[in-house]
Amino acid sequence: MSGNSRFAVSVHILAYLAYRQGAAVPSKEIAASVATHPVVIRRLLAALVQAKLVVARKGAGGGFALTPAAAGCTLLDIYRAVEPKPVSGLAHFAPNHRCPVGAKIESILQSVFARAQSGMETELAQVTLAAVHAQLRPVCPGKK
Amino acid sequence: MSGNSRFAVSVHILAYLAYRQGAAVPSKEIAASVATHPVVIRRLLAALVQAKLVVARKGAGGGFALTPAAAGCTLLDIYRAVEPKPVSGLAHFAPNHRCPVGAKIESILQSVFARAQSGMETELAQVTLAAVHAQLRPVCPGKK
DNA sequence: TAAAAAGTAACAAATACGGTTACAAAAATG
DNA sequence: CATTTTTGTAACCGTATTTGTTACTTTTTA
Known part of the structure; x- marks a missing residue:
C-alpha cells in the first residue's frame, strides 16, 4: 500500500474539525490531536482545501474549518482527495x-x-463524515 | 499500499504454472516471463508452497507445479497467501x-x-485462477 | 509594528522493497 | 560416487517513499 496513513490522518483531521464545530482551528492544535508535526497536517490540508472540503484562513486568529460540502461528504471523497x-x-x-x-x-x-x-x-462511499462524527459525539462538548 | 507487486507477480506466477499444464517449471523460466530475478520468484513461491497452492521439487529436472487445490482457488486465496x-x-x-x-x-x-x-x-474472491487461465487460453499451446 | 498562522521548499531519518550475490541442501543423472 | 541442476535462505545494496523537522515567505489581525 502506498502511504495509507495519509488517508487515516485526513479522516482524523476532518473529524477533529467537525468536533470543533466550525471554529477556525490552527494546524498546531490539530497536530496535537494527531500527535505529529503541524507541517504534516498542513500538507494534507492543502489537498483537502483543493478538494473544497476545507477552507483555510491565514493570519492571527485564522486556521481551518469545514466547508458546507464537507458536511455530507463520504470517506471516498476524502480518499480521493488525499490519495495519489x-x-x-x-x-x-x-x-x-x-x-x-x-x-x-x-x-x-x-x-x-x-x-x-x-x-x-x-x-x-457508504460511510459519511457525519457518521464518523456521530460516533464521536459521546465525547463532544456542547451536544446533549 | 504495501508492496502490491507481490500480489501481481504471484498471480502471474500461478497463471504461468497453469499455462505450463502441470510441468515442473524452474524459477528461472518463470523469472524470464515476469522479467525479474529468480530469487524474487522463489521468495514468493515459498509463500505459495506454504499455502499449498504449489509444490516444489528440488534437484535436476525439478521445479514448481500447481497442486490440485490451486485449480479451484480464487485470487483472494493468492492474496492471503502472499500479502503480509x-x-x-x-x-x-x-x-x-x-x-x-x-x-x-x-x-x-x-x-x-x-x-x-x-x-x-x-x-x-469472485475471480478464480481458472478464469485468469481461461483469459490466457487463446495463446495457450495444445488447447483447441 | 508585532504576532499568529498558512504555504511551501528543502532536508534528514527511517522504512520498505526489488534486485543481486552467495552458499548450503537436495535430487536426478551418468 | 561425482556432477549438475535446482530449491531454500540469508545477507546486502540501491532506490524510492514517507514522516518528521527546520526555515523562510506571505498574509492577516490586533
Missing part, C-alpha cells in the same frame, strides 16, 4: 511481453485491480 | 489519546479499514 491517483498500470510490474503469458497478464491484472479498488471504494 | 497480514491497527498512526478525538478515532478507523478491506476481498 493510482498511476496507470501496476507499480514495479513490467513483464516480458515476448512471453505469451507476460504479454497478456498485465491487462488481466489491471481489470482485477480495478475490480478490487471498486469494491473498496464502494464501501468507503 | 495487516499489522494490528494502522501503520504510523498513533494519535494522542488524551484528546477526546484522538482517543476514539483509532477504533473508528479500524472498522472503516476492515470494511474497505472486506469490500476488496469480496471482489477478489
Whole structure:
C-alpha cells in the first residue's frame, strides 16, 4: 500500500474539525490531536482545501474549518482527495511481453485491480463524515 | 499500499504454472516471463508452497507445479497467501489519546479499514485462477 | 509594528522493497 | 560416487517513499 496513513490522518483531521464545530482551528492544535508535526497536517490540508472540503484562513486568529460540502461528504471523497491517483498500470510490474503469458497478464491484472479498488471504494462511499462524527459525539462538548 | 507487486507477480506466477499444464517449471523460466530475478520468484513461491497452492521439487529436472487445490482457488486465496497480514491497527498512526478525538478515532478507523478491506476481498474472491487461465487460453499451446 | 498562522521548499531519518550475490541442501543423472 | 541442476535462505545494496523537522515567505489581525 502506498502511504495509507495519509488517508487515516485526513479522516482524523476532518473529524477533529467537525468536533470543533466550525471554529477556525490552527494546524498546531490539530497536530496535537494527531500527535505529529503541524507541517504534516498542513500538507494534507492543502489537498483537502483543493478538494473544497476545507477552507483555510491565514493570519492571527485564522486556521481551518469545514466547508458546507464537507458536511455530507463520504470517506471516498476524502480518499480521493488525499490519495495519489493510482498511476496507470501496476507499480514495479513490467513483464516480458515476448512471453505469451507476460504479454497478456498485465491487462488481466489491471481489470482485477480495478475490480478490487471498486469494491473498496464502494464501501468507503457508504460511510459519511457525519457518521464518523456521530460516533464521536459521546465525547463532544456542547451536544446533549 | 504495501508492496502490491507481490500480489501481481504471484498471480502471474500461478497463471504461468497453469499455462505450463502441470510441468515442473524452474524459477528461472518463470523469472524470464515476469522479467525479474529468480530469487524474487522463489521468495514468493515459498509463500505459495506454504499455502499449498504449489509444490516444489528440488534437484535436476525439478521445479514448481500447481497442486490440485490451486485449480479451484480464487485470487483472494493468492492474496492471503502472499500479502503480509495487516499489522494490528494502522501503520504510523498513533494519535494522542488524551484528546477526546484522538482517543476514539483509532477504533473508528479500524472498522472503516476492515470494511474497505472486506469490500476488496469480496471482489477478489469472485475471480478464480481458472478464469485468469481461461483469459490466457487463446495463446495457450495444445488447447483447441 | 508585532504576532499568529498558512504555504511551501528543502532536508534528514527511517522504512520498505526489488534486485543481486552467495552458499548450503537436495535430487536426478551418468 | 561425482556432477549438475535446482530449491531454500540469508545477507546486502540501491532506490524510492514517507514522516518528521527546520526555515523562510506571505498574509492577516490586533
